[in-house]
Amino acid sequence: GIQVEQSPPDLILQEGANSTLRCNFSDSVNNLQWFHQNPWGQLINLFYIPSGTKQNGRLSATTVATERYSLLYISSSQTTDSGVYFCAVGNAGNMLTFGGGTRLMVKP
Amino acid sequence: KAGVTQTPRYLIKTRGQQVTLSCSPISGHRSVSWYQQTPGQGLQFLFEYFSETQRNKGNFPGRFSGRQFSNSRSEMNVSTLELGDSALYLCASSLSSGGYEKLFFGSGTQLSVL
Numbered sequence: 001g002i003q004v005e006q007s008p009p010d011l012i013l014q015e016g017a018n019s020t021l022r023c024n025f026s027d028s029v030n031n032l033q034w035f036h037q038n039p040w041g042q043l044i045n046l047f048y049i050p051s052g053t054k055q056n057g058r059l060s061a062t063t064v065a066t067e068r069y070s071l072l073y074i075s076s077s078q079t080t081d082s083g084v085y086f087c088a089v090g091n092a093g094n095m096l097t098f099g100g101g102t103r104l105m106v107k108p
Numbered sequence: 109k110a111g112v113t114q115t116p117r118y119l120i121k122t123r124g125q126q127v128t129l130s131c132s133p134i135s136g137h138r139s140v141s142w143y144q145q146t147p148g149q150g151l152q153f154l155f156e157y158f159s160e161t162q163r164n165k166g167n168f169p170g171r172f173s174g175r176q177f178s179n180s181r182s183e184m185n186v187s188t189l190e191l192g193d194s195a196l197y198l199c200a201s202s203l204s205s206g207g208y209e210k211l212f213f214g215s216g217t218q219l220s221v222l
Binding site: 030031033035040041042043044045048086088090091092093094095096097098099100101 | 139141143150151152153156158163164166196198200202205206207208209210211212213215216218
């Protein structure tokens with residue numbers, strides 16, 4: 001099956017800092033999504049981005065499908081950005097393979 | 109528009125029992141997927157239903173089963189519970205089963221097997 005690796009595994013930032021999270025995957029995919037899991041366990045969909053670039057407020061994402069990686073950018077981080085960020089990929093409908101996640105802590 | 113609703117929020121069972129979890133998708137969504145989240149294995153795909161038909165199945169034993177009703181609501185069942193089945197079970201919905209749009213998750217059911 002597809003392998004998904006996320007880096008870094010842990011990240012500590014001061015409020016206001018910027019960060020880049022990376023997702024590498026082992027095979028071609030037609031489905032790639034980024035999620036944020038908040039401290040209460042709720043998974044929030046950030047982006048559906050199998051290719052190209054998208055932006056939503058302070059967050060943006062870029063997927064380079066031919067090179068099998070995706071990047072999530074967080075600018076001007078806030079304490080509410082804390083949690084775990086997951087990249088999930090697939091090529092069979094909604095059957096997604098999740099990466100191990102990046103655990104982000106933003107300090108005030 | 110209401111989000112994905114999962115019930116119950118918490119469950120405590122003992123080994124050997126069976127359990128049924130429920131999921132109501134976002135109104136208009138016809139695809140429902142189930143995922144298991146554990147500290148050791150992370151998030152793993154269980155199965156997906158669309159129009160009452162199972163479309164995809166993950167690598168889980170036959171003790172894990174599911175179904176979807178005509179109103180798109182879904183249930184999953186775990187029989188003969190084992191300690192290792194303790195996990196957060198997450199349900200997700202989307203408009204279709206093609207994998208061409210966002211997946212929306214519910215808050216999950218936290219199952220503890222004693």
